Amino acid sequence: MTTIGPTARHKTAMVRSSLSRPMGLALADGIIEREATVFDYGCGRGGDIRHLQGLGFSASGWDPAHRPNAEMVSSNVVNLGYVINVIEDPIERAQVLRSAWNLTRNVLVVSARLTWEARELVGRRVGDGILTRMGTFQKFYDQSELATWIESVLGTKPLAAAPGVFYVFRDEAAQQDFIANRVYQYRPRIIIDPHEEYERNRENLAPLFDFLTAHARPPKRGELSAEAEACVLDASGTLGRAVNLIYQVTDDSHWEQVRIQRRSELLVYAAMSRFGGKPRFSQLGPTLQRDIKLHFGTYRELTNQGDRLLAAVGNRTMVLMSARSSKxxxxxxxxxxxxxxxxxxxxxxxxxxxxxxxxxxxxxxxxxxxxxxxxxxxxxxxxxxxxxxxxxxxxxxxxxxxxxxxxxxxxxYSKSDNPPLLHRKEEFIGSEDGRRSLYARLTAAEVRAGLYRYPEKIGSLRGWERVLDSHGIRIRGHRVVMAGRSYDE
Structure with a gap:
């Protein structure tokens, strides 16, 4: 292995005009909560610190080149943002990861550059990375390689937040809540019957309505925020009376659909939770525990069904049948x-x-x-x-x-002069999506104009443009126009 001398790590520090990608993700994912403290380990020029402070968060950081005298403080969230990839010594790399983890109370955010980012980088191979023309070192990871390395150093399995970004949780219940919240939700459209008391208190009842819709059950005390609970009580006097009012103005069949959907979401969660090792029921948050008890009776029943669901994903015939039957x-x-x-x-x-x-x-x-x-x-x-x-x-x-x-x-594909393109957009979106009628009218007009006669010719931009030209047609907005005449009129 080639010996690497001192590298210019300080040159990798960026001047940021907005939050870094890892911190933006952590904020969007609810990892950085309003009262959380954030420590940026290897903060560079401190861009993330300034932006987080500007948003009202308690944030601080340390950097060996730009903030060497800053105090390293234990915090709820610690960010190790694109630090490990500039460290040429594998032993030091692991030491830095452990140091950041030792400061972490709740979640460590680890990010590094991925192999595809090296495709156009000019430099020479040294050690397990690349020495650039600027004299900086860059270690590029495969996504699974980065996850495996984090786990091997910390002894804790990380969760992938995005390509090149991982979360490492201290608390198992918080990790399971995060996994459960990543399950996609669908709620059927609801019709609310006219009711004077409900309309008068609609805004105050909204948090309760949202909880009922998300969990298919009324909340227990403490499951709504103090502010939301106060609004509900102000509207109806008691939580039970508010729940009854919501049920009074809605149809029972809607809530049955909500219950079916919530059971489905819990099954998907149970299957996905297996990737971190089956958590014990006692390690789950109280809200998740209550949902499981109500909808499945026992945790064992949920996990057994989740295991069968996960096994079915490995059966190509089952996947094919599910895809073909999808609505x-x-x-x-x-x-x-x-x-x-x-x-x-x-x-x-x-x-x-x-x-x-x-x-x-x-x-x-x-x-x-x-x-x-x-x-x-x-x-x-x-x-x-x-x-x-x-x-x-x-x-x-x-x-x-x-x-x-x-x-x-x-x-x-952004630089391609002939990228793939989409047709029949209404087929991609949900059954109750408000855009369906607009997209479907366009498709019907294009079919009438004869544009789909040879589908093998229109799958890419250039082919589609040639077909439009041959028919003397242009698409304006979501309308088909030819010689001043619209086909969807």
């Missing part, structure tokens, strides 16, 4: 494509299938479409930035997770 998503011979907003409407097997990919990759932030392959164990998270604005959005990037090889790879 949402666009079917192709090799896959089911679905918009992220509709994932909660998928059959439980397919939700666990997608969830297995997220166990490896975490949440791919800008991906709004998911491709569930049915001919191989592979899930792709696809980014179509102009999905809503553009009638036929083009693919910007794809993160593909192969569950057999346990690999996570990224492909960039």
């Amino acid at each position: 949402v998503g666009k079917q192709t011979p090799s896959a089911l494509y679905i918009h992220r907003s509709a994932l909660g409407e998928l059959p439980p097997i397919l939700q666990v299938y997608e969830g297995c990919a997220r166990v490896l990759a975490g949440t791919v932030e800008r991906a709004n479409m998911v491709k569930l392959a049915v001919n191989e164990p592979q899930v792709s998270f696809l980014s179509y930035p102009d999905f809503e604005r553009n009638a036929h959005p083009t693919l910007h990037s794809a993160v593909t997770v192969n569950l057999r090889r346990l690999s996570v790879d990224w492909r960039d």
Whole structure:
């Protein structure tokens, strides 16, 4: 192995105009709560500290080059953001990870650069990384390699937050709540009967309505925030009276659907919780415990059914049958494509299938479409930035997770002059999505115009443009226009 001399680590510190990606994720995921203290270990120039303080959080940090005299303080959340990848010595790398973990009370956020980021980097291979022209060192990880390394050093299994970003929890109950909250939810549309008292107190009753919808049961004392509980009591006097009022203005069949959906969500959670080792019932949070007792009777019953669900995901025939019977998503011979907003409407097997990919990759932030392959164990998270604005959005990037090889790879289409594009957008979204009628009218107009006669020609941008030109047609907004005449008029 090539010996590495001192490297210019200080040159890797960035001047940030906004929160770093790991801290932005932690904030969005509820890891950084309002009263939490945050410590940035290897804070560089302190951009995250300033932005968090500006948002009202208690944040501090230390950096060997830019804040060497700052105190290292134990905090609820510790950020080790893109630090380990600039350390050339593997032993020191592990020591730094342990030091950050020793400061962590609740959650350690660990991030590093991934192998696909090295594709255009100029430098020479030294040790287990690359020495750049600037004299800085960069160690690039595979996603699964990074997870394995964190676990080997800390003895605690991390959870993938996103590609290159992991959360390491101190508390098992908090970790299980986080896993449960990552299960996609779907709630059927509800019709509320006219009722003067309910309409007068609708805003105050909203937190209770949301809890009933999320858990399919009334809350116990302390499960609503103090502020929300005060609003409910102000509206109806007692929690029981408020619950009865909500049930009075809604249909029983709606709540039965909510109960069925909540059972499904708990099954998906039980299957996904297996990846960290089966937690004991006593390690779950009280709200999750109550949901399990109500909807399954016993924890054993839930976990047994969850195990069967997880086993079914490994059966390609079961995955294929579930995909073909799905009421949402666009079917192709090799896959089911679905918009992220509709994932909660998928059959439980397919939700666990997608969830297995997220166990490896975490949440791919800008991906709004998911491709569930049915001919191989592979899930792709696809980014179509102009999905809503553009009638036929083009693919910007794809993160593909192969569950057999346990690999996570990224492909960039943003510079392609002929990227794939979408048609029939209404097929990707949920059954009650308000956009369906607009998209469906466009599809009907395009069919009438003869644009789908040869589907093999229109799957990419250039092919689609040639078909439009040959018909003398342009798409304006979500309308088909030819010589001043709209086909959807």
